[in-house]
Amino acid sequence: MKTLVILAHPNIEDSRVNRRWKQELSKYPEEITIHEIYKAYPNWSIDVLKEQKLLEAYNHVIFQFPLYWYSYPPLLKKWLDDVFTHGWAYGSKGDKLKGKKLGIAMSIGDKKENYSPTGSVSFTVDEVIAPFKASAVHVGAIALPYFSVFGASFQASDEDINQSAKEYIQYIFQHK
Numbered sequence: 001m002k003t004l005v006i007l008a009h010p011n012i013e014d015s016r017v018n019r020r021w022k023q024e025l026s027k028y029p030e031e032i033t034i035h036e037i038y039k040a041y042p043n044w045s046i047d048v049l050k051e052q053k054l055l056e057a058y059n060h061v062i063f064q065f066p067l068y069w070y071s072y073p074p075l076l077k078k079w080l081d082d083v084f085t086h087g088w089a090y091g092s093k094g095d096k097l098k099g100k101k102l103g104i105a106m107s108i109g110d111k112k113e114n115y116s117p118t119g120s121v122s123f124t125v126d127e128v129i130a131p132f133k134a135s136a137v138h139v140g141a142i143a144l145p146y147f148s149v150f151g152a153s154f155q156a157s158d159e160d161i162n163q164s165a166k167e168y169i170q171y172i173f174q175h176k
């Protein structure tokens, strides 16, 4: 069973983490399909039927993105709004995502210790990603544990990022 990675980065050429992760993913073309939505839809006009057909072909889908304002980059939010439609994803006849495994892989700018009730962020990552988990429940999918690298803005070294790229692949294979 192949994995679909929906990759959402508005300027991947300037990215450290997501670009490196993409490079690692691309070593496994038999196992992993990468779909870069900012490249596919530069004008943000999403081909909903095409995206739905793509999703229907996979049981394991990972959303990969940099954390922006404790949330998705805006095109990924629009993609979810447009693609997860009533009658397809939810509602009495909307069962196309039922039972699929959905995960998120995020690069997080801030340090790990700040993501706690007593840290500067005040919330854990699991609390921050509650909208993702609730969405998975709403469509009858299985929300996998998240994968992340912290300190993506400054602290993470090239070595840390290389290491996280290897761990990302393990995460994908582990949760298939």
Ligand SMILES: Cc1cc2nc3c(=O)[nH]c(=O)nc-3n(C[C@H](O)[C@H](O)[C@H](O)COP(=O)(O)O)c2cc1C
Binding pocket: 009, 014, 015, 016, 017, 018, 019, 066, 067, 068, 069, 070, 071, 106, 107, 108, 109, 110, 111, 152, 153
């Ligand atoms: C618009 C914007 C919003 C951001 N919001 C957050 C945030 O809410 N929390 C956080 O820890 N980092 C935040 N960051 C830092 C990004 O998560 C970080 O730059 C990114 O993960 C680095 O990944 P990349 O090298 O692939 O671009 C933000 C960055 C930008 C540009």
